[in-house]
Amino acid sequence: MPDIKLFFTPGACSLAPHILLHETNLDFTPLLIKPNGLEVDFPSDYKALNPKMRVPVIVVDGEVVTEVPAICTLISQLSPNNKIMGATPLETVRIYEWLNYLSGTVHAAGFGLLFRPWRWTVSGDEEVHVGIKEKARENIRAAFELIEGRLTEESTFALGDELTAVDAFLYPLYRWAVVSAFDLVPYPKLGSLIRRLEGRESVRIVLEKEGLERVTEL
Ligand SMILES: N[C@@H](CCC(=O)N[C@@H](CS)C(=O)NCC(=O)O)C(=O)O
Structure with a gap:
């Protein structure tokens, strides 16, 4: 079983991978990054994880991936039986x-x-x-x-x-x-x-x- 962590902020575009992780029934750890009005309260060490300072970030067995389309692709690859990235x-x-x-x-x-x-x-x-x-x-x-x-x-x-x-x-x-x-x-x-x-x-x-x-x- 891969070790999966998803960094998300409530209501942000991280909703997309958050939904897909549940759709695919993958085991994962959701990690909350708190919003602060229009800004986001990124922890001080977040820049080392994602220098772009954005959510979502997914970490799979230590591999850090950013950008919604790439993260969706990764989730699909972790759950090959699903069709979240298409059947053909x-x-x-x-x-x-x-x-x-x-x-x-x-x-x-x-x-x-x-x-x-x-x-x-x-x-x-x-x-x-x-x-x-x-x-x-x-x-x-x-x-x-x-x-x-x-x-x-x-x-x-x-x-x-x-x-x-x-x-x-x-x-x-x-x-x-x-x-x-x-x-x-x-x-x-x-x-x-x-x-x-x-x-x-x-x-x-x-x-x-x-x-x-x-x-x-x-
Ligand atoms: N192109 C990026 C966009 C990521 C992005 O802009 N995330 C927003 C939340 S929806 C964010 O982290 N905003 C915090 C900020 O802009 O400071 C992706 O697809 O992941």
Whole structure:
């Protein structure tokens, strides 16, 4: 049995691997990194673990891995019978296509700008930050529109009838849109997907462990 540790912050993108570790029934130790408002209270020795100073980090038998798509891949490799990274080579390609978009565009160029605009300009001017946040909201709306267009009513999950890493990553992104007061009415298929995810045991356990409430109606 591999020794698996997951460093997470409640409600952060670390929700994605946290959910997948429960979906795959792998034994692991969750290690809490406390939030402090918009910042995160990283312990003083965290920089040695992840010089990028971000969650999630997974450590498997001493091997440190960062970045959500890489961590999802590792979890999938530790549980070869699951289909979280796709059942066929083409499905795996499609999953990377999604994960790259969710990580690079929706997370970084959307919520990254919205939550911490000061990191994207040398200006300390509050008005500049407000402008960046407005642009971030525009980026997020455009991304959600694209995602909504890719989902189908016939499929249980984003890419068909099996839960994949894409669903697990969509979950924190949708939660952030809820807490950021986005109008989510224009994305009914995405909303239904999130409701189905919140009905799963893995998500219910993770929400309880992270001390979070569900964001859809029962
Ligand atoms: N590209 C990274 C992004 C990681 C990231 O930005 N994590 C956030 C939480 S969602 C974080 O650690 N934020 C703390 C900070 O930005 O100071 C990944 O996919 O893991």
